[in-house]
Amino acid sequence: MFEQAKVKPPTPATTALVDRIAAASRAEAQAAAERLVSIADLFEEREKSFGGCDDWVIDLFEAVAAEVAATLRIGLGLGTSYLRYAMAMRHRLPKVGARFEAGDIDFRLFQTIVFRTHLITDLDALDEVDAQIAARAPRWPAMSRRRLAGAIDKIVAKVDPDAVRRSKESIEDRYVKVQATDDGMAEVVGQVFDTTGKALDRRLDELAGTVCDGDPRTRDQRRADALDAMVAGADRLTCTCGSDTCPAWSNTRPAGNVVIHVVAEQGALDGTSQTPAVIPGSDALISAEVLRELAANAKLLPVIGPIDAPPEPRYSPSRALADFVRCRDLTCRAPGCDHPAANCDLDHTIPYERDGLTHASNLKALCRKHHLLKTFWGWRDEQLPDGTVIWTLPDGRRYVTMPGSALLFPTLCTPTGYLPEPGGSAEERCGNRTAMMPRRRRTRAQYRAAAIEAERRRNHERRTQRQRWNNWYFDLPSVPDGEPPPF
Incomplete structure (x- = not known):
């Protein structure tokens, strides 16, 4: 027998609070849409003043995106994304954009719609997809991104099958990524050829085994340090047992040609300060304890501020x-x-x-x-x-x-x-230096059109290849009893 909570009827106070939540959500979506409308308006105003620079390395699109990024205090990449969404809302998906401006869909859903319809090039097909998504999208906000992608792709597939965004083949999707974590550490993840993975795994084991049994590190720690030795071009791992009689021990780290700069206070190195250090270009901080351990095998160079120093008599600084x-x-x-x-x-x-x-x-x-x-x-x-x-x-x-x-x-x-x-x-x-502006070989519009055409062509080839295989498979002749199948 289950005991059920006594459900009380809604009160005017709770009803008003739920209404406020819904109104705030709609207002948030409308504000995000208004931001994109303003960005599109800004681009069109700038276009009236700066025409004919499509072949500049920093063209009008990039210049406006940078202005948006500065206004919002965000990076150039995110500023470019906002401008791209704004132009899609203005020119490609006006019906979906109207839903967005009304607050019927949120920014997350609009982003997904723009991405999943990016490959449609026929204007009639795009208009039909725009109308169908605009009619259905207000019922989608509760979906996950994966389900949203599936719902949008179904509409796109009926109108323009080659415009459905498909994941790349796994062989094309190989990568290695190094992401800084906390306390001066980093996470290494990736996807490589199986042969490469097996070779790396074996090489880490080999290097981890070049120390004596007295090394205090675990096997996993030695394998992690083996990456350091590989980067330095070493053929063995430095043993840390500290014994003078250890044949594998060395008090020097093998030299390499990879240099990583760390900025720190002198007090953090001396132990008189706990100020963390930073690696330029990384958001992670290195604690003073980890810094002192790293400094034991690092070259230390003081950074001296040139206070009241005279200017250097050349263009390139020392x-x-x-x-x-x-x-x-x-x-x-x-x-x-x-x-x-x-x-x-x-x-x-x-x-x-x-x-x-x-x-x-x-x-x-x-x-x-x-x-x-x-x-x-x-x-x-x-x-x-x-x-x-x-x-x-x-x-x-x-x-x-x-x-x-x-x-x-x-x-x-x-x-x-x-x-x-x-x-x-x-x-x-x-001065006026426009004559010296570096030029593009292809304009942004030409590059984007070529990229879309290449992805559509790959989609078409894969789709027709699957269709040929299906036709062959289902048209196979029947096999007499006792005879092996023809594959």
């Missing part, structure tokens, strides 16, 4: 100055961008050819895209001696970015000295 700027900035200094400084250009805030100086107070890390945006798309910047950068975008909005080291390593942000202001305005100093 190694010491470049290292300081990258350690100070850690990432690209454009608003919202997290591209690692190690892979960025070192940009002269005031251009070198316009009397800008090669000095820490005039250098910062900029990824190549934001560097081109500054050079060709009217992004203007001002840099303070502590590394603070004040950006002014083409619409006049201003954004302030601080060096990435400001929170953990404030000593790197000590003002490095004021520089004399060169003559002329920022606009005059940058």
Whole structure:
């Protein structure tokens, strides 16, 4: 016998709360749709002013996406996605977009619809799919992403079978990914050929077996450390038993040509501070305890701030100055961008050819895209001696970015000295450089059309191949009793 809770009838208070939840959900969807509408409007306004630059490396689409990313303080990739969704809502799926604006579907569902209908090229087919999905989508929000994909694909398959998004063959989907985790560790996952996997597994066992029985590590720990030895190009694993009579023991780590930079305070190395360290380009922090263990076999180089140092008499900064700027900035200094400084250009805030100086107070890390945006798309910047950068975008909005080291390593942000202001305005100093803009071999629209056509062609080939196999299988002649089948 089960005891059931006594269900009380709804009260005006609970009814009002549920209504507020539903209204908030609808308002959230409407706000997300309004954001995309505004982004599409911004693109069309910019298009009126900047035409004929489709073959630029940083074309109008990329420039607007970067402006959106700066406004929302997000990365360039996410800003590009928002613009792509906005243009799909405006031009490809207006009926679904109307449902989105009304709050009948949410952003998650709209994203899935845009992705699953991306390969439709025939306008009549797209209009039919748009109408069918718009009629059914308000009943789908409770579905998982997998079920949503299936429901959308069924509609697409009836109208345009070659436009159904299919997963790639497993042989094409091989990869290895290294993802930073917590406390200075990383997770390595991937999918490789079976032969490669077996060879790697055997090699890790071989390296893990090159230490003596007194090594204190477990087998799994030795296999993990064997990856370090492989990266260093070593043919054995360093034994850590510590015995002078161990034939496998060595107090030096094999030399390699792979260098990983870690930024840390001196106090964390000395044991007088618990400030964590960072690997430039990684979001994970390394605790002081792990840092001291890593430092035992690492080369230590001090990063000395060039406080009141004179400008260097050349365009390219010295190694010491470049290292300081990258350690100070850690990432690209454009608003919202997290591209690692190690892979960025070192940009002269005031251009070198316009009397800008090669000095820490005039250098910062900029990824190549934001560097081109500054050079060709009217992004203007001002840099303070502590590394603070004040950006002014083409619409006049201003954004302030601080060096990435400001929170953990404030000593790197000590003002490095004021520089004399060169003559002329920022606009005059940058000048008109559109003639030097790198060009694309194919426009963005041409590249996208080629990619869609290639995926549609693969879908068609796989579909017809399966159809031929089905026709062959079901048309097989009957086999007399006692005779083997013809396969």
